[in-house]
Amino acid sequence: MRRSRRSRKDIRSIISAIPDNVFLLNYTLDNGQLSLSFAQPYLDMSKPYEILCRSAIVRTLCQIPEVEYVSFLVGDKPLLDSNETPIGPLNDESFVENAGNEINTYTMTTLQLYFANEKGDRLVGERVEVRYSSNMSVEKLVVEQLIKGPITKDAYPAIPPETKIVSVATKDGICYVNLDKGFLEQGYDVLEMVPVYSIVNSLTELPGISKVQILINGETNLTYQESIRFETIFERNLDMIEET
Amino acid sequence: MNQSMFTQSGEWAIISRHRVITTYLKSLKFRILLVLLLAGWLPMLIVASGILDSYRERAITVRGTDVQNQCRILSNQLISYNYLKDPSSELIGGELTQLSNLYDGRIIVIDENFKVIRDTYGLIEGKLVVSEEVIRCFQGETINQLSTKRYIEMTIPIQEADSQKILGVLLVSVSTDSIWDNLDVLSGNARIFVLICGVLVLTFAVLLSYFLDRPLNRIIHSLQEIAEGYSTEDLKVKSYTETEQISREFNKIVNQMRVLDESRQEFVSNVSHELKTPLTSMKVLADSLLAQEEVPIELYQEFMNDIAEEIERENKIITDLLSLVKMDKKAANLNIEPVDINDLLELILKRLRPIASRKNIEMVLESFRPVTAEVDAGRLTLAFTNLIENAVKYNKENGWVHVSLDADHKFFYVKVMDSGKGIPEESLDYIFERFYRVDKSHSNEIDGTGLGLAITRSAIQVHKGAIKVTSHLGEGTTFSVRIPLNYIA
Structure with missing residues (x-):
């Protein structure tokens, strides 16, 4: 008894996305584009209500294989936004929505990362799919993943695991990676170029980044191990990557 | 182990x-x-x-407030540069990037069509946001400081200072990693x-x-x-009040036991001495009889008499000892009942009259009022008998013994006065002790065991009473006794 009562309550709390006074006049489906024409009362809906309604319609209808895009018309005229610009065809991808309480959600992305090889003198690539909070920038995600270490068997971590990220910021194509002193600690048994270019090559894989500068607690006036100066703005070095 | x-x-x-x-x-x-x-x-x-904990709370709150502040300033700038309609301003673009870099976070600008005009991560520009928080923000409910583990997230409405209309929404998330570090x-x-x-x-x-x-x-x-037994010294640990008190009380107990032990030893030695004396006399008499050869029967009769008397004496000592020991059992077997003291005293005097008349001693009982008290009749009889018997024994020829009885509402008082030889002052403190005799030679001049007054005092004490003595040598002695009318347990 209780279960059925609850499901009835759930149903009642879900109200129709389309209010009762809104009618569909007609529709046309042409080459994957579905045009929906609504009666005048459509324009009477409040803004938030209207966007939810639109979102519900588009996402439901795009499930039909023949439908790729949905356009909205009121009468003969296309639906306009507040700038008097027509709202173009919409599909699933046009909407961003969250499940749960987070303002920003988790999303998946594929990264090309570079770790140390077995000998410790070259880099090996690793392609990973990572799920991460969309609050985080991809650059920071890359550096985090490099510190965390590789998953594949033949790749070995290059960056000391106690390294902490102070900040990662990109400006004008240069990515500034600010790490703490842990980066200077005795790490893995690798050549000094390897940790540095592990970061540089991985980051330059991202669109919009062509150069990388590494800072230690905001300082560049340091030398890494023997000969690498942090004032250098590093660029991608393909020679470091091991031939496979 | x-x-x-x-x-x-x-x-x-x-x-x-x-x-x-x-x-x-x-x-x-x-x-x-x-x-x-x-x-x-x-x-x-x-x-x-x-x-x-309070650092963490404070740091997060302060960070959130900072960001909110910055964003309000930013939102005003957005309005004044009309960024929502025309997102080309480099200045605003730079501001947004700088702010998001500074706070290690993400800023998303949404216009009134729910379209994302600017995303500092560049991921969702041009898309329509239909999330609950954004819609609520447009309806006037700002969500502040929704903190997940690593980020503070908030929505800030973009509205003109004096109007209610919300022109857009800033969706901001800020990293708290540095706080956790x-x-x-x-x-x-x-x-x-x-x-x-x-x-x-x-x-x-x-x-x-x-x-x-x-x-x-x-x-x-x-x-x-x-x-x-290694030490006979007192316990002396004075470090704390408590240990001091323990030491004091313990020493008291030990002393009491020592005194008790000494008096016991003394008692035993006294008793054996007293018991031995009649036996010694008996032996002497017997030996002398045996030693002689032709002893006349009269001599035998005389010596046998003497021996019989010694046996009598020994008997009396043993009886007295027994009653003393019984008395010492701390009132365990008291037989308390209402007793007419007048009758009790009269009876005692009647019993002692024969002895008194032998020395022609006048015995008077003066009673001021009738007295009934809760006492053990047997023991008190014993006590008063001893007193009055002493008064007679140590009296001179034609002397007198005067017994008085009085009472108030709490006690009754018995005085035994005699015209006897008196007790020397230095002995007055000791007469109540066992086996103490003023005439230390224990001579048989006046028949006694030395236990009478000890028994008397014991009996009176058991009734919670008191006894006092005054005496003048050659003139007489007065014993004063006070006993509560009602027995106090």
């Missing part, structure tokens, strides 16, 4: 390790240690975690600090617990010595 230990008397005692541990756990030392540890550690831990470092420091202090507190607590416990150990040690 066993641990062998010597006790004081040198016996091997195998004490199991388990016993040693439980003994320690039950000791005051251990409890003091626990209390000190608790008093030292608990506040430290509470303070440390309290401070760390700080917290880690602080926690690490706190942990080290607490550890060091904890060790110090432990050391201090252990030392203090041993130190505070020492006086008790000294008492135990001294008691052991006294018990074993």
Whole structure:
């Protein structure tokens, strides 16, 4: 008894996305584009209500294989936004929505990362799919993943695991990676170029980044191990990557 | 696992390790240690975690407030540059990037069509946002500081200062990683600090617990010595008020026992002496009879008489001793009932009249009022008999004995006065002691065992009464007795 009562309550709390006074006049489906024409009362809906309604319609209808895009018309005229610009065809991808309480959600992305090889003198690539909070920038995600270490068997971590990220910021194509002193600690048994270019090559894989500068607690006036100066703005070095 | 230990008397005692541990756990030392540890550690831990918690709260709140401030300024700028309609301004673009870099976060600008005009991560520009928080923000409900583990997220409406209309929404998320890193470092420091202090507190607590416990150990040690008999000194551990009191009370007890022991020894030696005397006389008489050869029958008869008298005497001593010992049993067998004291005294006088008349002593009983009291008749009879008998025995020829009885609402008073030879002043303190006779030679001039007054005093004391004596040598003696009318248990 209780279960059925609850499901009835759930149903009642879900109200129709389309209010009762809104009618569909007609529709046309042409080459994957579905045009929906609504009666005048459509324009009477409040803004938030209207966007939810639109979102519900588009996402439901795009499930039909023949439908790729949905356009909205009121009468003969296309639906306009507040700038008097027509709202173009919409599909699933046009909407961003969250499940749960987070303002920003988790999303998946594929990264090309570079770790140390077995000998410790070259880099090996690793392609990973990572799920991460969309609050985080991809650059920071890359550096985090490099510190965390590789998953594949033949790749070995290059960056000391106690390294902490102070900040990662990109400006004008240069990515500034600010790490703490842990980066200077005795790490893995690798050549000094390897940790540095592990970061540089991985980051330059991202669109919009062509150069990388590494800072230690905001300082560049340091030398890494023997000969690498942090004032250098590093660029991608393909020679470091091991031939496979 | 066993641990062998010597006790004081040198016996091997195998004490199991388990016993040693439980003994320690039950000791005051251990409890003091626990209390000190608790008093030292608990506040430290509470303070440390309290401070760390409040830092975390504060840091997150302050960060959130900062960001909110910046965003309000930003939103005003957006309005004044009309960014929502025309997102090309480089200045605003730069501001947005700078802000998001500064706070290690993400800023999304949404216009009134729910379209994303700018996303500092560049991921969702041009898309329509239909999330609950954004819609609520457009309806006037701002969501502040929704904190997930690593980010603070908030929505800020973009609205003109004096209008209610919300032109857009800023969706901001800000990283709290640096706060957690700080917290880690602080926690690490706190942990080290607490550890060091904890060790110090432990050391201090252990030392203090041993130190505070020492006086008790000294008492135990001294008691052991006294018990074993190594020491006859008093217990003297004056470190604490409590140990001082224990020492004092213990010494009192020991003294009482010593006194008791001494008086017992004295009593035994007195008793054996007293018991021996008649036997010695008997032996002398018997021996002399046996030693002689032709002894006339009259001599035998005379000596037999003497022997019979000695036996009588011995009997009396033993009876008196018995009654004294019975009296000493601390009122266990008192037979309390209402007794007419007048009758009791009259009876005693009647019984003693024959002895009195032998020396022609006048006996008078003066009674001021009728007196009935709750007493043990037997014992009081014994007591008064002794007094009055003494008054007669130690009297001169044609003397007098005067007994008076009076009472008030609480006590009744009996006075026994005589015209006898009196008691010397220096003996007055000792006459109530067992076997004490003023005439120390224990001569048989006046028949007595030396126990009469001891029995009397014992009987009176058992009724919670009092007895006093005054005397003048050559003139006479007065014994004054006071006994409560109602028996006090």
